[in-house]
Amino acid sequence: MRPIQTPKTYRVKSFGCQMNVYDGDRMAELLAEQGIQPAADGEDADLVVLNTCHIREKAAEKVYSDIGRLKREDGSSPLIAVAGCVAQAEGEEIMARAPTVKMVVGPQAYHRLPEMIRAAADGHRVTDTDMPAETKFDVLPPRRRSGPTAFLTVQEGCDKFCTYCVVPYTRGAEVSRPYADLMDEAKRLIESGAREITLLGQNVNAWSGENGKGQGVGLEGLIRDLAAIPDLARIRYTTSHPNDMSRGLIAAHGEVEKLMPFLHLPVQAGNDRVLKAMNRSHTVESYLHILEHVRAVRPDIALSGDFIVGFPGETDAEFEETLKLVDTVRYAQCFSFKYSPRPGTPAATMENQLPLDVMDERLQRLQAALNRDQLAFNAASLGKTCMVLVERKGKHPGQWLGKSPWLQSVHFEGDAAVGDLVGVEITSAGPNSLGAILRQNCAA
Ligand code: SAH
Ligand code: SF4
Ligand code: F3S
Numbered sequence: 312m313r314p315i316q317t318p319k320t321y322r323v324k325s326f327g328c329q330m331n332v333y334d335g336d337r338m339a340e341l342l343a344e345q346g347i348q349p350a351a352d353g354e355d356a357d358l359v360v361l362n363t364c365h366i367r368e369k370a371a372e373k374v375y376s377d378i379g380r381l382k383r384e385d386g387s388s389p390l391i392a393v394a395g396c397v398a399q400a401e402g403e404e405i406m407a408r409a410p411t412v413k414m415v416v417g418p419q420a421y422h423r424l425p426e427m428i429r430a431a432a433d434g435h436r437v438t439d440t441d442m443p444a445e446t447k448f449d450v451l452p453p454r455r456r457s458g459p460t461a462f463l464t465v466q467e468g469c470d471k472f473c474t475y476c477v478v479p480y481t482r483g484a485e486v487s488r489p490y491a492d493l494m495d496e497a498k499r500l501i502e503s504g505a506r507e508i509t510l511l512g513q514n515v516n517a518w519s520g521e522n523g524k525g526q527g528v529g530l531e532g533l534i535r536d537l538a539a540i541p542d543l544a545r546i547r548y549t550t551s552h553p554n555d556m557s558r559g560l561i562a563a564h565g566e567v568e569k570l571m572p573f574l575h576l577p578v579q580a581g582n583d584r585v586l587k588a589m590n591r592s593h594t595v596e597s598y599l600h601i602l603e604h605v606r607a608v609r610p611d612i613a614l615s616g617d618f619i620v621g622f623p624g625e626t627d628a629e630f631e632e633t634l635k636l637v638d639t640v641r642y643a644q645c646f647s648f649k650y651s652p653r654p655g656t657p658a659a660t661m662e663n664q665l666p667l668d669v670m671d672e673r674l675q676r677l678q679a680a681l682n683r684d685q686l687a688f689n690a691a692s693l694g695k696t697c698m699v700l701v702e703r704k705g706k707h708p709g710q711w712l713g714k715s716p717w718l719q720s721v722h723f724e725g726d727a728a729v730g731d732l733v734g735v736e737i738t739s740a741g742p743n744s745l746g747a748i749l750r751q752n753c754a755a
Pocket of ligand 3: 326327330363365366477
């Protein structure tokens with residue numbers, strides 16, 4: 312085997328969910344600790360990590376086309392590592408199909424990247440899709456850099472086994488990270504500039520742990536203790552499962568000021584038979600009941616959800632109930648997908664897989680309803696004042712972009728800086744963003 316030079320520069324490209332973005336950041340930190348530098352914009356990197364997502368079909372296809380696109384004009388390729396959920400699910404296939412890939416590493420094994428790179432530099436092709444007993448979090452370097460908003464993985468894996476979903480197979484069983492480690496990582500993020508932390512988990516509200524006083528606590532306990540850190544301004548969490556939406560967590564929405572008024576609570580479908588076939592273990596009624604309670608303690612809460620249309624056997628009438636649910640809830644924003652059969656999942660072999668044109672039509676109708684509600688939610692902000700956390704510069708000179716408490720993108724002009732929390736008045740509302748004028752800069 313031909314030895315390859317040890318890489319001097321890297322690029323990490325993350326696809327899929329926010330947890331993958333978090334993992335991508337941690338891999339970048341790990342590579343930096345090894346003395347490998349981030350490649351400058353537009354420049355070739357010696358090492359490229361494709362941090363992949365396996366949730367829907369096209370996601371995996373995209374990986375192969377990305378691998379192809381990495382080929383340089385002279386026919387050579389950078390050192391390519393495929394990480395993430397496609398690596399976990401299809402590691403062997405990737406190695407067989409894409410000879411330029413030298414490393415395949417799963418979501419629970421990426422702390423071993425440095426030794427894999429050394430082996431790859433010696434000319435070996437290495438796969439590590441273990442779900443080792445030692446946790447990557449104990450090995451990864453401490454957080455040292457953060458923008459104004461940061462992700463923090465508190466819980467990983469899923470025991471729910473929805474019949475359509477690959478996540479329980481690619482991420483493994485539900486594991487909660489220890490309370491002390493999370494408080495420590497949060498403090499480091501805040502010291503490095505984070506003003507907002509989004510707690511992440513495949514079922515983030517299934518998190519449980521033992522707090523500093525030795526008491527067993529759920530996610531709301533962690534949220535309350537994080538809220539006590541003076542320099543942290545905002546807390547969010549995602550993604551939650553209806554079955555783990557505890558009374559304590561709902562109550563926190565009414566009591567913890569730093570917990571932002573936004574709840575992403577996927578429902579998937581508006582019909583109980585379909586929900587049962589999906590193994591969702593909640594009903595439309597129990598879902599609506601949760602929303603009612605959350606709205607009671609936090610009337611201005613922005614609601615968000617995920618939907619799948621065209622699950623095997625879904626009838627027209629059953630789909631109509633999804634539209635009815637949307638009309639009832641009036642979401643602020645949502646994600647909606649055509650059902651995609653995933654290898655190894657029970658739904659993939661169910662009878663009555665629906666044709667693409669049926670799914671297309673349903674998705675269009677659903678998205679029209681969701682877009683209508685998103686625009687209405689944004690339009691209702693007109694004339695209101697709210698706080699915006701400034702995340703970055705806008706496209707136009709002097710323009711800033713940030714987020715409202717309800718996770719709307721807001722742009723405005725004026726005297727501000729990244730990381731400021733500013734008071735603005737909303738003056739225009741589009742489907743995807745709000746325009747505002749600066750009223751007061753509290754951080755100045
Ligand atoms: N853990 C989260 C979601 C993880 S996946 C939860 O349970 O809510 C994100 C979303 O992708 C899901 O909510 C679902 O709407 C969608 N999804 C998952 N598997 C899918 C599939 N096979 N086809 C289409 N959409 C899917
Ligand atoms: Fe997938 Fe269901 Fe687990 Fe969410 S709860 S990650 S949709 S199996
Ligand atoms: Fe995708 Fe894995 Fe996240 S499949 S959605 S990257 S958990």
